[in-house]
Every structure is written in C-alpha cells, then in structure tokens.
Amino acid sequence: MTTADIPTIARTCRQMRRDIIEMVGAAGSGHPGGSLSAVEIVATLFGAAMEHDPARPDLPERDRFVLSKGHAAPVLYAALAESGYFPREELSTLRKLGSRLQGHPDARKLPGVEVSTGSLGQGLALANGLALALRLDDNAASTVYCLLGDGELQEGEVWEAAMLAAHYRLGNVVAIVDLNGLQIDGPTCEVMDVGDVGAKFAAFGWEVLTCDGHSLHELLAAFGAARLHRGGPVVIVARTMKGRGVSFMEGLCDWHGKAPNAEQCATALSEMAEGSAL
Amino acid sequence: MSDKRATREALGATLLELAAEGRDDIVVLDADLAKATTTVKFAAAHPDRFFDVGIAEQNLIGTAAGLAAGGRTAFASSFAVFATGRAYDQVRNSVCYGNLDVKIAATHAGITVGPDGGSHQMVEDIALMRVLPNMRVLVPADYRAAAGAIRAAASTPGPFYIRLGRPALPAVYDDAFEFEVGRAYVLRAGTAVSLVACGAMVTRALDAANLLAAEGIAADVVDAATIKPLDEDTILASVTKTGAVVTCEEHSIIGGLGSAVAELVGEHAPVPLERVGVRDVFGTSGEADELMEHFGLSAGDIAAAARRVIARSSLSSS
Ligand SMILES: [Mg+2]
Numbered sequence: 001m002t003t004a005d006i007p008t009i010a011r012t013c014r015q016m017r018r019d020i021i022e023m024v025g026a027a028g029s030g031h032p033g034g035s036l037s038a039v040e041i042v043a044t045l046f047g048a049a050m051e052h053d054p055a056r057p058d059l060p061e062r063d064r065f066v067l068s069k070g071h072a073a074p075v076l077y078a079a080l081a082e083s084g085y086f087p088r089e090e091l092s093t094l095r096k097l098g099s100r101l102q103g104h105p106d107a108r109k110l111p112g113v114e115v116s117t118g119s120l121g122q123g124l125a126l127a128n129g130l131a132l133a134l135r136l137d138d139n140a141a142s143t144v145y146c147l148l149g150d151g152e153l154q155e156g157e158v159w160e161a162a163m164l165a166a167h168y169r170l171g172n173v174v175a176i177v178d179l180n181g182l183q184i185d186g187p188t189c190e191v192m193d194v195g196d197v198g199a200k201f202a203a204f205g206w207e208v209l210t211c212d213g214h215s216l217h218e219l220l221a222a223f224g225a226a227r228l229h230r231g232g233p234v235v236i237v238a239r240t241m242k243g244r245g246v247s248f249m250e251g252l253c254d255w256h257g258k259a260p261n262a263e264q265c266a267t268a269l270s271e272m273a274e275g276s277a278l
Numbered sequence: 279m280s281d282k283r284a285t286r287e288a289l290g291a292t293l294l295e296l297a298a299e300g301r302d303d304i305v306v307l308d309a310d311l312a313k314a315t316t317t318v319k320f321a322a323a324h325p326d327r328f329f330d331v332g333i334a335e336q337n338l339i340g341t342a343a344g345l346a347a348g349g350r351t352a353f354a355s356s357f358a359v360f361a362t363g364r365a366y367d368q369v370r371n372s373v374c375y376g377n378l379d380v381k382i383a384a385t386h387a388g389i390t391v392g393p394d395g396g397s398h399q400m401v402e403d404i405a406l407m408r409v410l411p412n413m414r415v416l417v418p419a420d421y422r423a424a425a426g427a428i429r430a431a432a433s434t435p436g437p438f439y440i441r442l443g444r445p446a447l448p449a450v451y452d453d454a455f456e457f458e459v460g461r462a463y464v465l466r467a468g469t470a471v472s473l474v475a476c477g478a479m480v481t482r483a484l485d486a487a488n489l490l491a492a493e494g495i496a497a498d499v500v501d502a503a504t505i506k507p508l509d510e511d512t513i514l515a516s517v518t519k520t521g522a523v524v525t526c527e528e529h530s531i532i533g534g535l536g537s538a539v540a541e542l543v544g545e546h547a548p549v550p551l552e553r554v555g556v557r558d559v560f561g562t563s564g565e566a567d568e569l570m571e572h573f574g575l576s577a578g579d580i581a582a583a584a585r586r587v588i589a590r591s592s593l594s595s596s
Pocket of ligand 1: 034150152178179180
C-alpha cells in the first residue's frame with residue numbers, strides 16, 4: 001500500500017470523471033454510468049491500495065487488478081492514464097479502429113490490463129487463477145483485486161468462483177462489488193434481485209466488509225483491513241450510485257450504456273469544474 | 279489386440295512424465311472427473327499443482343485461464359460435452375480472446391462414450407473449437423498419438439483442444455512416433471480415393487482400405503490428427519492424386535473434419551467428396567461398437583462411401 005493523501009486521490013477522481021465523460025463522448029458509445037460509480041474504488045486502488053509501477057507493468061511483486069465488469073473500461077483507462085501507463089492523449093481513441101483502448105479491456109493490447117474481460121461473470125475465476133499462480137510462485141506479497149458489478153452477480157460462474165476462492169483459502173483475493181443497484185433493464189431488485197450481497201458472500205465463506213463506495217476515507221480503511229486478512233478471500237461491498245458526479249446521470253439505468261452528446265458532455269464537465277461539490 | 283489402450287489414458291500418464299521431466303510450470307485442473315479423465319494420476323503425485331474445481335466447468339476454464347495469465351501452462355480436463363459446451367463462452371473469452379496457455383484435454387468425446395447416451399455423446403466439439411481464433415485442435419488416433427499430442431501442446435504456447443476418447447483403441451503408431459502439430463500422416467498410399475480420417479476413425483479407415491484393396495481399389499489413408507491448423511499440403515496432394523475423397527470422423531458431419539476438408543478441397547481442388555460421420559442427430563445409449571455401426575461409422579460404411587465418390591469421380595472425368 002502506497003501512501004497517497006485523500007485530497008490527492010480526490011483530485012484524481014475529479015480528473016477521471018472528466019476523462020470518462022470526454023472519452024465516452026468522443027467515442028459516441030460506451031458505458032458512463034457504471035464507470036462513474038466505480039471512480040473512487042478504482043482511484044483508491046491505483047492511487048493508494050495497490051503496489052504497481054507503470055514503468056514495469058510486469059513487475060512480479062505488483063498487485064493485480066481484474067475488471068470483471070469489463071464494460072466499465074473507461075474508468076480503468078482513466079486510472080491507467082492517470083498512473084502513467086500510456087499518454088493521456090490516447091484516451092480520445094477509445095473504441096476507435098486501431099486503438100489499444102478497446103470497448104472492453106484487452107490485455108494483449110494495453111499494458112496495465114492483466115486479463116481481457118467483458119463477458120460478465122468471468123473475472124473472479126480469472127482472479128482466482130492469478131491468485132493460485134501467485135501462491136505457486138511463493139509470492140505472498142501480491143494481492144489480486146477484482147471489481148464486480150452487482151448485476152453481474154446474477155451470472156452463475158461468479159458463485160462457482162466464490163466457492164473456489166473460499167475452498168482454496170485464497171487470502172490474496174480481494175473482490176469489490178460496485179453495488180450501484182442498477183443494471184441495463186432496471187433496478188437489480190426488479191430485474192433479478194441479488195438480495196443481500198454481503199450475506200451471500202459470507203455464506204460462501206468470505207470475509208465481508210462494507211463501505212460507502214464514494215468515501216475515500218472508508219475505501220482506504222476497507223482496503224487496509226482487507227489487506228491484513230490473509231486467511232481467506234475478502235469482499236468489499238461498496239455502496240455506490242450509478243452515474244455519480246453527473247447530475248442528469250445519477251441513479252438512472254438509462255445511462256448504463258449510452259454516450260452523452262456534445263451538449264450533455266459540456267453540462268457534465270461544467271459540473272466537475274474545480275471547486276464543485278465532488 | 280493386446281495393446282489396445284484408450285487415448286484418455288495417455289492424459290494422466292503423459293502429464294506425470296512431463297512433471298518428472300521437470301515441467302514444474304504445468305498445472306492440472308479437473309471438474310470432479312479426475313478418475314475418468316485419468317488426471318487423478320497427476321493429482322496423486324503433485325497435489326500442489328492439481329486443482330479440482332468441483333462440478334463447475336465454467337470455473338474450470340476460467341481458473342485455468344487465470345493460472346495461464348499468471349505464467350503457468352494449464353491443462354483443464356473434463357468430458358468433451360462439458361468442457362466445450364458448458365464452458366463455451368469461457369473458452370472463447372477467457373482463453374482464446376486472451377490467447378492464453380490453456381490446454382483443454384477433453385475425454386469421452388464422440389459416440390463411443392456408449393451407454394451414457396446422447397446427453398453425454400459430444401459430436402459437436404470439433405466444430406465448436408475449430409471456429410475459435412487462436413485455438414488449435416488435435417484429434418489423436420491412438421494412445422501413442424495422444425501422448426504425443428499432449429506433449430506437443432505442452433511445448434507450444436497458446437490454446438489447444440485435445441480430443442480424447444473413452445474406449446480402448448488399437449495401436450496405429452509405434453513407439454518411435456512423434457506428434458507434430460499441423461501435420462497429417464499418410465498411413466497408406468493409394469491412387470483411387472483418399473480416406474481422410476481422425477481419432478477412432480483412423481483404424482476404421484485403414485480397415486476400409488483393406489476391404490477396398492480386395493476389390494482392387496487402392497486407397498490413400500490420411501490421418502488428419504491436427505484439424506486446425508489443417509495440413510493443407512498433405513491433404514491437397516492426396517486428393518489431387520486420387521481425385522476423390524471420403525472424410526471419416528466420430529463427430530457430426532457438420533463443422534468438423536468433413537467441413538474442414540470440404541472447405542479446403544472446394545477452394546483449391548474440387549473433387550467428389552463424401553462425409554462419413556454422425557448425420558446431424560444426437561446419440562443414443564448402446565455399446566461403442568454397436569453405436570459405430572448404428573450411426574454408419576463402420577469400415578463398411580467408409581468403403582461404401584469410397585465406391586460412391588470413385589463412381590462420381592470417373593463420371594466427371596469421362
Ligand atoms: Mg450495477
């Protein structure tokens with residue numbers, strides 16, 4: 001865990017939100033809602049919780065990050081650019097022909113992306129595999145972080161993987177659920193109720209932490225506690241708001257997979273100006 | 279024949295050999311079928327590098343992909359119907375899209391699973407695996423070829439599908455045989471028709487060649503042990519020589535070896551072609567040999583198809 005102060009991470013969050021709006025706006029398609037809900041989670045990981053070196057993306061001692069909710073690629077790209085994995089100018093190539101910034105993260109193209117994701121439900125099993133490999137490497141230092149969406153928990157493979165992580169006592173796995181309560185077709189409780197997410201993971205043998213997924217203070221505390229728990233897998237259930245930081249997107253599932261137009265981009269960016277609430 | 283052995287038996291035995299040769303990077307995963315797939319042999323000797331994921335094939339492939347992303351060569355084993363069908367999206371997105379070093383060694387492929395019936399008789403797996411970018415598909419004809427295929431896959435980076443069977447098969451190759459990815463093997467030279475076979479059908483194609491020889495028909499017999507990448511040169515050389523081809527596979531006539539050869543021959547050397555295989559139906563319970571007769575996969579069926587393509591070939595050339 002590196003030390004970054006909360007004001008610094010907060011500034012990064014503000015920049016990442018701007019990046020998300022600008023890159024999805026320029027692409028004309030993409031997933032702003034679930035990217036914005038995960039900004040503080042991802043910024044805290046890349047800015048403080050994770051050991052990583054953009055100059056050496058294959059450093060054996062690095063922590064690993066798996067974006068299981070791969071459609072939130074813009075938030076990952078924003079964090080990677082902010083960290084220095086690639087030039088910020090490249091963000092505007094999102095989703096364009098020839099870009100390393102694919103619609104969903106492609107590990108073969110972009111440094112800093114550990115594994116390719118996008119088909120929901122597959123990230124946790126990949127994270128488990130990475131964690132088993134670290135164990136075989138006698139690498140006790142590294143942790144594998146896996147960010148899941150709450151709608152994604154409807155995929156059966158997530159629970160197959162949840163069973164495996166507990167069975168093999170993968171203390172180097174930390175899952176984070178971006179609990180924004182929404183999915184494409186509506187609220188998760190109406191589309192297919194995922195119920196008490198923490199209780200479900202607890203029943204599968206996981207240590208469960210909960211926090212406000214937009215509070216840097218709470219996220220830092222949760223990641224700190226998760227890191228100390230090495231006896232088995234830990235899940236951080238982070239309560240979030242879809243579209244967070246853009247007034248007209250907040251809490252609306254319509255902004256799951258729709259790009260803002262030029263006017264909407266301008267409005268969103270003005271809300272994120274220096275000195276605004278976020 | 280006393281030396282009949284199942285191709286699946288080569289899996290556990292070869293993984294053990296590779297471990298003994300110092301391949302510490304190899305990990306093996308199974309989904310509660312380790313005894314049947316024979317990976318239990320590896321599990322007993324190397325429990326630290328064996329992972330049973332339970333009855334969860336999506337998890338089998340996903341965890342294997344993660345281990346491969348972590349620098350391991352991961353062998354994932356289950357029955358063909360589950361490893362390819364149940365986990366298709368994981369094979370596609372977690373393994374092939376990332377071009378990861380996962381070897382899907384699937385056993386109990388085809389109708390020779392026998393009494394378990396149609397739910398377990400996988401005759402679509404070659405089609406499913408063949409269409410995936412980055413995937414290579416190996417269908418060994420006997421124990422020796424299976425051992426070679428497993429070794430070749432272990433030493434070649436990237437995704438592989440290795441199709442193994444349940445029943446004991448007669449030996450086609452001797453101990454000196456070395457499996458080469460992407461190579462087809464001409465087992466018998468003829469002039470009148472090419473019999474291009476894979477897996478358990480190779481022996482039957484050789485038997486069919488004997489039946490045809492008794493009638494004065496000389497058949498080329500080619501073991502297309504690698505379905506992808508197909509050995510185009512060897513197969514084209516055979517069919518341009520003979521002018522007629524019969525494909526033979528314990529798989530649907532749609533999407534498998536027959537389709538691969540038809541695509542190749544259609545584009546480069548159109549000749550009369552027939553596909554011997556399961557004719558777009560599900561399997562059914564029965565003993566393996568009975569089922570091969572029932573679904574038209576016997577040496578006699580191959581010989582009959584050969585006579586038909588030869589007749590069509592001489593019609594078109596006269
Ligand atoms: Mg959601």
